[in-house]
Amino acid sequence: MTSHLDVDSVVLDIEGTTSATGFVxxxxxxxxxxxxxxxxxxxxxxxxxxxxxxxxxxxxxxxxxxxxxxxxxxxxxxxxxxxxxxxxxxxxxxxxxxxxRGELVSHFYDDVVPALRRWHAAGVRLHVYSSGSVAAQRAWFRSSPEGDLLPLVEGLYDTENAGPKQEPESYVTIAAAIGAAPGRILFLSDRPGELDAARAAGWQAVGVRRPGEPYYEQGVGDHPEAGTFDAITIARSTT
Incomplete structure (x- = not known):
């Protein structure tokens, strides 16, 4: 269980975090x-x-x-x-x-969409940073089993418009694009190297560990970890 996190923006990895790598x-x-x-x-x-x-x-x-x-x-x-x-x-x-064409429908873990709706309603700005292209991300969120989720998401970032996911400079680039202080951004990912890079750029980071995912056994290093999005509580300060 993670503690209450005081942030303004959440940046989401997709594979292994919001969605099953196996589906991809x-x-x-x-x-x-x-x-x-x-x-x-x-x-x-x-x-x-x-x-x-x-x-x-x-x-x-x-x-x-x-x-x-x-x-x-x-x-x-x-x-x-x-x-x-x-x-x-x-x-x-x-x-x-x-x-x-309706030949594909994306996958989200059951705990993800309710959490995204909850955070969005609370005024948290949601973004995506995935190795999959922005076009793929857009299609993924637009074609979920629960309909179009794109209205929940403010920004989409990939290796082309932000840079490699294990380089701190990529997270500096995203923070500048978001217009948020690094310490007010939370990154959620299953990959320790990505979490390390985000933290090196001054972000908060939580590792998501889901059974059956490729990085489950490896763990998330010395980062706080959550088994589901339900374990992540975001309480924005209004001061």
Whole structure:
């Protein structure tokens, strides 16, 4: 059980924190894998796709790589669960389309949505920081089993607009974008390296440990921990 936390803003990780990593790996990853080829061919002129393809070519050191080679690299990174920005960009595009068509519905742990509604109603500003692209985050929150949750969320951050999740500088960037004092921001994540980086940037941090998640056995280091969002009480000071 965590103590009462006096903060103005909460920044949420998704995988392992608000939502099951297994859902992403078992449902979303195969969905994107089956559509990489189509998005590379059918949307080859899309600025987001062009940028992602250029980034793939740069990362693999092959400036002339064709669509087949690019797709091969994407699949290899997917197998490795590598947090490569162009992979996340293309997955975001694919998932957004899948959510829009109703072929995909996102997953949230049962304790999460009531807590988000409770915090939002209390005037806490909610943000998301995930390795998944902003487009994927937007689709994820818009297509929940409980409907559109985007109105609860004020800002969305990923590795492209904020930086790597284990670098303190990324959290400095987000704090500046939010316009909040670092000490008034709470970060919730299941990954100790991310919690360490947030704390190094002056944020408050709580580790979320859910049975069955990849980081459950590892723990959250020396950070306060919570098994569910119900264990996190936010009491904003009005002074």
């Amino acid at each position: 790996v078992d449902v979303l990853y195969p969905y994107s894998r089956s559509r990489f080829g189509a998005v590379l061919s059918e949307r080859s002129g899309d600025p987001d796709v062009l940028r992602a393809v250029a980034q793939v070519r740069e990362l693999i050191g092959e400036p002339d790589a064709d669509a087949v080679r690019v797709e091969k690299a994407l699949n290899e990174w997917l197998d490795e669960d590598r947090k490569a920005t162009p992979l996340k960009t293309l997955q975001g595009l694919i998932w957004s389309e899948g959510f829009a």
